[in-house]
Amino acid sequence: xxxxxxxxxxxxxxxxxxxxxxxxxxxxxxxxxxxxxxxxxxxxxxxxxxxxxxxxxxxxxxxxxxxxxxxxxxxxxxxxxxxxxxxxxxxxxxxxxxxxxxxxxxxxxxxxxxxxxxxxxxxxxxxxxxxxxxxxxxxxxxxxxxxxxxxxxxxxxxxxxxxxxxxxxxxxxxxxxxxxxxxxxxxxxxxxxxxxxxxxxxxxxxxxxxxxxxxxxxxxxxx
Amino acid sequence: xxxxxxxxxxxxxxxxxxxxxxxxxxxxxxxxxxxxxxxxxxxxxxxxxxxxxxxxxxxxxxxxxxxxxxxxxxxxxxxxxxxxxxxxxxxxxxxxxxxxxxxxxxxxxxxxxxxxxxxxxxxxxxxxxxxxxxxxxxxxxxxxxxxxxxxxxxxxxxxxxxxxxxxxxxxxxxxxxxxxxxxxxxxxxxxxxxxxxxxxxxxxxxxxxxxxxxxxxxxxxxxxxxxxxxxxxxxxxxxxxxxxxxxxxxxxxxxxxxxxxxxxxxxxxxxxxxxxxxxxxxxxxxxxxxxxxxxxxxxxxxxxxxxxxxxxxxxxxxxxxxxxxxxxxxxxxxxxxxxxxxxxxxxxxxxxxxxxxxxxxxxxxxxxxxxxxxxxxxxxxxxxxxxxxxxxxxxxxxxxxxxxxxxxxxxxxxxxxxxxxxxxxxxxxxxxxxxxxxxxxxxxxxxxxxxxxxxxxxxxxxxxxxxxxxxxxxxxxxxxxxxxxxxxxxxxxxxxxxxxxxxxxxxxxxxxxxxxxxxxxxxxxxxxxxxxxxxxxxxxxxxxxxxxxxxxxxxxxxxxxxxxxxxxxxxxxxxxxxxxxxxxxxxxx
Numbered sequence: 001x002x003x004x005x006x007x008x009x010x011x012x013x014x015x016x017x018x019x020x021x022x023x024x025x026x027x028x029x030x031x032x033x034x035x036x037x038x039x040x041x042x043x044x045x046x047x048x049x050x051x052x053x054x055x056x057x058x059x060x061x062x063x064x065x066x067x068x069x070x071x072x073x074x075x076x077x078x079x080x081x082x083x084x085x086x087x088x089x090x091x092x093x094x095x096x097x098x099x100x101x102x103x104x105x106x107x108x109x110x111x112x113x114x115x116x117x118x119x120x121x122x123x124x125x126x127x128x129x130x131x132x133x134x135x136x137x138x139x140x141x142x143x144x145x146x147x148x149x150x151x152x153x154x155x156x157x158x159x160x161x162x163x164x165x166x167x168x169x170x171x172x173x174x175x176x177x178x179x180x181x182x183x184x185x186x187x188x189x190x191x192x193x194x195x196x197x198x199x200x201x202x203x204x205x206x207x208x209x210x211x212x213x214x215x216x217x218x219x220x221x222x223x
Numbered sequence: 224x225x226x227x228x229x230x231x232x233x234x235x236x237x238x239x240x241x242x243x244x245x246x247x248x249x250x251x252x253x254x255x256x257x258x259x260x261x262x263x264x265x266x267x268x269x270x271x272x273x274x275x276x277x278x279x280x281x282x283x284x285x286x287x288x289x290x291x292x293x294x295x296x297x298x299x300x301x302x303x304x305x306x307x308x309x310x311x312x313x314x315x316x317x318x319x320x321x322x323x324x325x326x327x328x329x330x331x332x333x334x335x336x337x338x339x340x341x342x343x344x345x346x347x348x349x350x351x352x353x354x355x356x357x358x359x360x361x362x363x364x365x366x367x368x369x370x371x372x373x374x375x376x377x378x379x380x381x382x383x384x385x386x387x388x389x390x391x392x393x394x395x396x397x398x399x400x401x402x403x404x405x406x407x408x409x410x411x412x413x414x415x416x417x418x419x420x421x422x423x424x425x426x427x428x429x430x431x432x433x434x435x436x437x438x439x440x441x442x443x444x445x446x447x448x449x450x451x452x453x454x455x456x457x458x459x460x461x462x463x464x465x466x467x468x469x470x471x472x473x474x475x476x477x478x479x480x481x482x483x484x485x486x487x488x489x490x491x492x493x494x495x496x497x498x499x500x501x502x503x504x505x506x507x508x509x510x511x512x513x514x515x516x517x518x519x520x521x522x523x524x525x526x527x528x529x530x531x532x533x534x535x536x537x538x539x540x541x542x543x544x545x546x547x548x549x550x551x552x553x554x555x556x557x558x559x560x561x562x563x564x565x566x567x568x569x570x571x572x573x574x575x576x577x578x579x580x581x582x583x584x585x586x587x588x589x590x591x592x593x594x595x596x597x598x599x600x601x602x603x604x605x606x607x608x609x610x611x612x613x614x615x616x617x618x619x620x621x622x623x624x625x626x627x628x629x630x631x632x633x634x635x636x637x638x639x640x641x642x643x644x645x646x647x648x649x650x651x652x653x654x655x656x657x658x659x660x661x662x663x664x665x666x667x668x669x670x671x672x673x674x675x676x677x678x679x680x681x682x683x684x685x686x687x688x689x690x691x692x693x694x695x696x697x698x699x700x701x702x703x704x705x706x707x708x709x710x711x712x713x714x715x716x717x718x719x720x721x722x723x724x725x726x727x728x729x730x731x732x733x734x735x736x737x738x739x740x741x742x743x744x745x746x747x748x749x750x751x752x753x754x755x756x757x758x759x760x761x762x763x764x765x766x767x768x769x770x771x772x773x774x775x776x777x778x779x780x781x782x783x784x785x786x787x788x789x790x791x792x793x794x795x796x797x798x799x800x801x802x803x804x805x806x807x808x809x810x811x812x
Contacts, residue, residue: 001709005624005691016620023618027611034578034607041585042600045521046592052790053782054587058527062583063576067530070575074568074614081618082561088620089557107395150389151487153552153627157693157706160624164553166488167388168481171554184706188552188627188695190382192395193308196699 009158011176012088016160094174098142105165106148108194127221131200136210142174153188177204251351256358257337260328267324274317281305283718285700310699311380318383324365326643330508335423335447341756342444344432344771349425353418360415367408374400387479387490391471406469413462416454423451434774434804441778446511449539457500464493495546503542509646513599516649519752520596522790524779526583534573541570552626567617574610594668598649605641630690636683656745660762663738674727681720753793775801
């Protein structure tokens with residue numbers, strides 16, 4: 001059991017975790033200041049015989065300060081976050097050379113269609129595998145998400161990627177895996193009573209392994 | 224308001240000869256209506272808790288027979304083991320009851336009704352009969368929703384957010400009647416909310432006592448006023464959405480079904496256009512009442528009264544511009560996500576201002592830790608956590624990971640339980656004497672407070688860690704996932720803490736019922752407060768005042784140098800230096 005985020009398995013996982021850490025520091029400071037202040041006040045100013053509270057309606061300077069600091073911090077955080085957001089999820093963020101995979105979600109499975117030897121979707125050598133996502137390491141992958149029935153959500157925690165699959169929409173999500181291994185893909189949007197078991201295996205292969213798997217899987221899919 | 228109005232309008236102010244039915248059941252008295260809301264919504268709070276306990280059993284001990292689970296039909300729990308279809312129903316109905324039938328009516332139904340006339344110096348609401356209709360509509364809505372638990376297939380299974388097309392397609396969700404009842408109940412509840420809100424707004428604008436200027440109103444009244452404006456604008460949007468959903472299921476329309484030309488995301492836009500203002504409906508009244516109680520407990524004027532008012536208004540205004548932050552991962556244009564991120568981050572500013580002002584109020588005070596003050600202080604401490612954790616999901620790249628995980632569940636419970644519910648644990652004993660003429664037990668109140676504070680944090684804080692691990696929301700059995708198996712001890716720990724938290728609430732319920740009949744008789748002003756309601760006997764009589772009081776100052780004149788023998792100065796107390804208000808602020812009728 002970790003107390004921290006999972007393995008960083010994609011190129012942008014480090015950016016997302018870094019931003020998470022930055023927010024943790026900012027909110028951590030705010031948390032400590034407020035909670036320590038509260039505890040201090042609770043002890044120091046607790047009722048005592050003969051004490052009279054200090055009669056004041058406020059202090060404009062203090063209020064300006066504690067309005068400005070959060071405002072500046074929030075705007076700065078917004079600008080930084082947006083920088084990453086545009087790179088990770090922006091409309092033009094999908095790398096041009098990304099390897100295409102189509103995922104069709106339905107209650108309660110993931111149908112993963114691979115482009116076959118030609119590397120193009122929509123050609124006769126495409127083949128579909130149920131509940132297994134195989135990707136090569138070190139190469140951007142773009143997933144074309146669609147849904148058969150209700151809204152599902154494509155979520156691979158190690159890639160830090162999440163994108164809803166919405167019926168009637170064709171949505172692209174991309175990532176570039178960095179660590180070969182076996183991981184899990186889950187559905188993150190309540191999609192019915194079988195939501196909890198809508199899972200798939202994710203395999204990140206070295207390029208050689210991936211080619212070998214591709215040949216074998218294409219064969220098996222034909223049979 | 225003139226004294227003529229006061230005497231003509233309420234001839235029986237202190238000779239109450241109404242029949243039992245008129246007095247307690249079909250009452251038009253705002254106080255009785257508030258109390259009716261209190262009993263009904265406490266029932267739904269308990270029900271929501273019972274549903275949550277069953278969820279926690281399944282998450283902590285998946286596949287094990289639930290104690291008492293044998294009482295449930297086989298279609299819900301086979302041999303006492305909760306089934307997935309029942310689990311998603313528990314998830315959905317827990318949220319539905321807690322949001323629509325527990326927290327919202329507890330804050331607004333109870334306290335807008337009870338407090339507004341008492342705090343502004345009015346005899347009753349502007350439209351007492353509409354007010355009565357508002358309660359009975361809410362009651363009917365509650366019955367319809369409650370009934371959905373007992374129809375074939377049970378209640379909805381698509382979350383309290385009821386996302387289409389799952390909700391619109393009985394063949395996919397497995398629910399027919401329960402879904403129809405949800406839609407009808409929500410439409411009726413919306414009607415109740417609109418009737419109530421129109422009343423609150425009109426009453427506050429027109430029925431303030433002489434001298435009760437806008438900036439002499441207690442922050443609780445300000446918060447309830449702004450909340451009513453939010454409700455009257457937001458609930459009709461939800462009603463519209465629910466009606467479209469009803470049409471999709473009954474008369475064959477396809478508003479939300481893409482297979483037939485509909486648009487799946489339309490539901491989310493409509494729902495959250497209502498839903499985010501709703502979030503503030505669930506917290507602003509809590510903030511308002513906490514402000515009153517923190518000032519009272521600190522024996523100090525509220526720090527920065529005007530900025531508190533403007534912060535409420537700013538939160539309410541910005542609350543309309545942030546709904547898209549629930550939809551960052553929905554396939555909505557990511558550029559739109561950028562603007563929703565900025566508006567969401569900006570809304571943290573007025574929230575921060577409020578926290579600092581509460582701290583400023585406590586600074587150099589003379590803090591009296593009565594039970595309401597303990598809970599109000601906990602509200603501040605816990606709301607901070609809920610507010611700060613919101614920043615993580617506002618930052619869109621981070622939301623990409625934590626969206627729809629237990630991090631969100633932790634966040635929303637820090638706001639709704641740590642925030643709204645702690646505020647209610649402050650408000651209920653605080654105004655209990657004015658409602659019932661008796662005090663709730665301080666000793667048991669303190670026991671309840673400390674145990675709740677500990678078990679609440681043990682229950683909800685670890686959920687942040689589950690979220691960091693990628694633990695999805697609304698999953699029936701986390702052990703299906705290899706990466707979540709190591710976290711099962713934490714799920715078990717959370718469940719045990721949750722059971723203890725629930726058991727602790729029984730102390731509150733017993734204290735409440737015992738005090739109702741056997742509590743110590745309440746003096747007129749037990750908390751030595753300045754509000755107008757404390758100028759009335761406990762309990763406050765029908766019609767409130769025979770002659771409405773005149774207001775000479777704001778509500779937070781604690782420890783004023785003007786008085787030396789005590790540390791409070793009621794709003795209606797005339798000092799030698801006070802002049803009569805130049806004109807009445809309110810027309811008599």
